[in-house]
Amino acid sequence: PLALLKDPSLLKTGSFINGDWVQGTASFAVEDPATGAHLADVARLGRSEARQAIDAANAALPAWRGKTGKERHAILLQWFRLLMENQEDIARIMTAEQGKPFAEAKGEVAYGASFVEWFAEEAKRTNGETLPQFDNNRRLLVIKQPIGVCAAITPWNFPLAMITRKVAPALAAGCTVVIKPAELTPLTALAAIELAQRAGIPAGVLNIVTSDAQGSIDIGKELCENDTVRHLSFTGSTEVGRILMQQCAPTIKKLALELGGNAPFIVFDDADIDSAVEGAIASKYRNAGQTCVCANRLYVQDGVYDRFVEKFAARVAAFKVGNGFEDGVVQGPLIEPAALDKVQSHVDDAVAKGGKVLTGGQRLEGQFFEPTVIANATADMKVAREETFGPLAPVFRFQTEQEAIDAANATEFGLASYFYSRDVGRIFRVGEALEYGMVGINVGIIATEHVPFGGVKQSGLGREGSHHGIDEYLELKYLCLGDI
Numbered sequence: 001p002l003a004l005l006k007d008p009s010l011l012k013t014g015s016f017i018n019g020d021w022v023q024g025t026a027s028f029a030v031e032d033p034a035t036g037a038h039l040a041d042v043a044r045l046g047r048s049e050a051r052q053a054i055d056a057a058n059a060a061l062p063a064w065r066g067k068t069g070k071e072r073h074a075i076l077l078q079w080f081r082l083l084m085e086n087q088e089d090i091a092r093i094m095t096a097e098q099g100k101p102f103a104e105a106k107g108e109v110a111y112g113a114s115f116v117e118w119f120a121e122e123a124k125r126t127n128g129e130t131l132p133q134f135d136n137n138r139r140l141l142v143i144k145q146p147i148g149v150c151a152a153i154t155p156w157n158f159p160l161a162m163i164t165r166k167v168a169p170a171l172a173a174g175c176t177v178v179i180k181p182a183e184l185t186p187l188t189a190l191a192a193i194e195l196a197q198r199a200g201i202p203a204g205v206l207n208i209v210t211s212d213a214q215g216s217i218d219i220g221k222e223l224c225e226n227d228t229v230r231h232l233s234f235t236g237s238t239e240v241g242r243i244l245m246q247q248c249a250p251t252i253k254k255l256a257l258e259l260g261g262n263a264p265f266i267v268f269d270d271a272d273i274d275s276a277v278e279g280a281i282a283s284k285y286r287n288a289g290q291t292c293v294c295a296n297r298l299y300v301q302d303g304v305y306d307r308f309v310e311k312f313a314a315r316v317a318a319f320k321v322g323n324g325f326e327d328g329v330v331q332g333p334l335i336e337p338a339a340l341d342k343v344q345s346h347v348d349d350a351v352a353k354g355g356k357v358l359t360g361g362q363r364l365e366g367q368f369f370e371p372t373v374i375a376n377a378t379a380d381m382k383v384a385r386e387e388t389f390g391p392l393a394p395v396f397r398f399q400t401e402q403e404a405i406d407a408a409n410a411t412e413f414g415l416a417s418y419f420y421s422r423d424v425g426r427i428f429r430v431g432e433a434l435e436y437g438m439v440g441i442n443v444g445i446i447a448t449e450h451v452p453f454g455g456v457k458q459s460g461l462g463r464e465g466s467h468h469g470i471d472e473y474l475e476l477k478y479l480c481l482g483d484i
């Protein structure tokens with residue numbers, strides 16, 4: 001697939017440190033999850049290169065921070081334009097290394113680029129405050145200043161958007177950045193960095209250090225332990241988030257964590273069932289179920305349960321599964337063999353505990369898994385507690401509103417949640433009662449650049465996107481001026 005790139009120079013295999021592409025002495029292979037084909041060998045760097053990147057970011061900080069917001073705005077806007085002009089090529093690289101259907105990949109490029117556009121605009125609006133004085137001989141001001149050198153560790157499921165959602169606000173705020181992209185999807189990240197360079201982001205302001213799984217752990221240690229880095233933003237598993245939080249404790253680093261979810265999707269008796277079926281499909285099966293906001297547990301009220309599962313399973317059974325470059329494919333491969341094992345273990349466990357497979361349930365040849373719906377799900381199943389991160393929808397039955405709320409909240413996670421109802425009282429009651437950072441009501445897709453994305457409980461810390469997103473990268477400074 002990569003032979004079809006309109007601009008082959010977007011395919012980079014080095015890391016980018018202080019304005020130079022760095023190949024290093026070792027490499028690791030990147031493969032196509034749909035075919036197993038070898039795509040590229042990418043620089044396998046380690047701790048010392050991470051340190052170099054941090055030093056470069058630190059050296060570049062005064063000049064970048066010294067630009068006006070409008071100057072940073074212009075450069076970021078140019079990066080946004082270049083991302084959109086190269087949407088097809090970036091999407092091609094993304095589908096090749098990540099597997100998501102090409103149309104979805106193009107959608108992610110637009111979504112990823114939208115953060116660059118949004119924060120380019122916000123670069124001009126880091127307004128401070130003046131406060132009423134407590135004595136007439138003084139004046140009190142609050143200014144916002146960039147936090148400094150920032151690090152970003154990103155996952156493979158959104159190889160572009162999880163980078164831009166962190167990097168764009170950091171750069172807009174006047175910070176410099178070191179990125180450690182996921183080892184399974186570095187090529188999308190590198191193409192984005194190439195475009196950032198073309199857009200005029202100065203040397204050292206944006207650096208990326210690539211490595212394999214072991215090297216990522218070493219680089220992660222440097223990013224966490226190095227005192228020059230003042231902020232770490234991570235998207236990935238709760239398990240790794242805990243490790244990073246511990247590693248950041250000695251240097252009291254500011255942290256933004258976007259971790260695992262276990263999203264409930266509730267359908268009440270008064271819901272529009274056709275709309276709920278479409279919402280459940282969009283929420284559950286996008287990216288083959290590999291997003292942190294994917295519905296993980298479907299709760300359907302007794303009165304509409306049979307009607308919902310029948311329509312839902314029929315729609316799911318008709319999905320075309322295959323290589324994301326094939327026309328009409330709506331579900332691609334899973335990212336790696338371990339992901340298939342996890343889905344299979346959740347299916348087997350559910351079946352052993354009385355779950356009824358309505359469609360799917362099996363692995364397909366290669367790295368594919370049938371889109372699966374299991375009825376009669378119960379709270380003792382693994383799927384009730386763990387994030388499946390794959391194309392499996394367990395459907396639980398409930399009787400009362402309170403029962404649904406209690407079941408939805410019975411998890412340590414709190415990222416996204418969804419429910420369908422046409423009753424305005426219920427919409428407020430349930431919307432307020434769900435212990436989640438985000439609630440989709442009569443809708444299955446909620447993410448966009450100008451809303452605060454993030455979770456509560458063990459789903460993380462902080463919010464990305466929206467006008468709040470840039471505050472993550474700004475410190476407040478209070479100036480107290482006397483002798484007026």
Ligand code: ADP
Nearest residue numbers: 153154155156181182183216217220236237240
């Ligand atoms: P996922 O469940 O999305 O695979 P992970 O949390 O394993 O999530 O990985 C997300 C990112 O975190 C990747 O870039 C990966 O290389 C990185 N990572 C994984 N383990 C560590 C670690 N111990 N220290 C630093 N980074 C890590």
